[in-house]
Amino acid sequence: MIDLNEEQRQAIIEHPDEPLRLTDSATKKSFVLLRAELFDRLKGLLYDDGEFSPSEAYPLLNEMAAKAGWNDPSINIYNDICPEVKP
Secondary structure (H helix, E strand, O other), rough: OOOOOOHHHHHHHHHOOEEEEEEEEOOOOOOOOOOOOOOHHHHHHHHHHHHHHHHHHHHHHHHHHOOOOOOOOHHHHHHHHHHOOOO
16 A cells, blocks of 8 residues: 655645546656545446446446536426437
C-alpha cells in the first residue's frame, strides 16, 4: 500500500466525488485514483471473474446519470418528441 502525498490528499479534498487523473512525470503515463468502494463496484466490469451480472452496474449507472442531469424533469420533453420510444 502506498500513502498519498499532500498534493494528492488536497486534490481529493477539493474533488471528493471524482476520480483523479495522475501523471507519472518520468514515464508520462496517466493513472486514475479513485475511492476503493467505487473501484470495488467497478471491478466486476473490468475483470471477468465469471460472476458479473449487468444488473450489478445499475446503481452506479443511475448515480452517474443523475449527476449528469438525466433526472432533471425539464428533459421529459424528449419523451413527447418521440413517444414511440418510451422507457
